[in-house]
Each structure stands twice: as C-alpha cells, then as structure tokens.
Amino acid sequence: MNEQNQGSLHNSMLISMPQLDDGPFHRSLIYICEHNEQGAMGLIINHETEVAFTDILPQLNIAENLATNLEQPIFTGGPVKPEHGFVLHTPLPNKKWQSSIQVASNLCLTTSVDVIDDIAHDAGPEHSLIALGYAGWGPGQLEHEIANNAWLCCPFDADIMFTMPASKRFTAAAQLLGIDINLISTQVGHG
DSSP, X not given: OOSOOTTOOTXXXXXXXXXXXXXXXXXXXXXXXXXXXXXXXXXXXXXBXXXXXXXXXXXXXXXXXXXXXXXXXXXXXXSXXXXXXXXXXOOOTTOOOXXXXXXXXXXXXXXXXXXXXHHHTTOSOSSEEXXXXXXXXXXXXXHHHHHTTSEEEEEOOHHHHHTSOHHHHHHHHHHHTTOOGGGOOSOOOOO
C-alpha cells in the first residue's frame, strides 16, 4: 500500500466542486487511502458529526470513567458503511494496533477498537482523526468524476488534516492549489 501507482491518487486529497453540493460530499475534503484498478477508498476529513467521543466509548466497551481524553471529534467519513469506524493516525514507534495498515510513510489507517481505547487514555498516536463510514468508488468511477470536474486533487497536507480546525480545511486545501474555492461557481458562463 505504500507504493503509489502511476496515475494513482493514493495519499492525496480531493476537494469537492460545487456540482456536488446537493449530496453527501457538499464542501468535502477527502483523504484518499487507496486508489488502484479496483477503485478508490477515502475518508472525508472536514465534516464533524454531532456524535461525541463519549457517546461511542460505551458502545466499544471502553470505560468512560477511566478515560482522560474525552474531546476527540468524530467525523463523517463518507456515506458507505456509516456504522464502521476508521482512524487515520500518525504511527507510534514500537506500537502496533490489531488492524492497522500503513497508507503513507507517516500515516496509518486502523479499524480496530484498541486504537480508540488508547486515544481515550492518552496512550494513542500523536495525531488522529476518527471517522464513521467512508467514501468509495468502483473501478474507473473516480477517474470519470474527476474528468467531469466533480473533484480537484491536491497533495496531502498533515497540518490541514490534524492541526487545522475542521471548518477551515476545505478552503485551506484549495489554497494549496492557489484557488479561492469561494469564487468557483456552479454556473457556466458564455460570453
């Protein structure tokens, strides 16, 4: 998973264009975890849910009264399997979680409860993002959507994902491309 295939958008970010504003990808910034001939998988990294971190702990059999970190936001990762949790995080030296895969040189994706337990007890990775659900595309689907101007692609930026407030991530990613996203319209003009 570490190698980037020719033409792959793996380890990059997608910025939704205004034509997607009436669906689940309204003003979305998506980190692409995997992209190959079978399709693509990513997580929306800028839409926080109403779900509180303390709400998910009992469902995962994590004792809330022993937790020391209760302020972790939960994100809407995408419309596919919203009942499943995904954690994007920086690696922790000498620590492996049960179902952790490295998706980039300094980024892992984990789907097991043990990483959430460690996050709740301040024993987890330095940076993490918890998402419910994911965004998925079948073979050639993402390429088709990009060709139809539904998405802009920009390089991955860990600061945008982990340290910037969620409400600023979408605009900041577009600025990586030198674009003021607020000036882009759904209307096509003819002179």
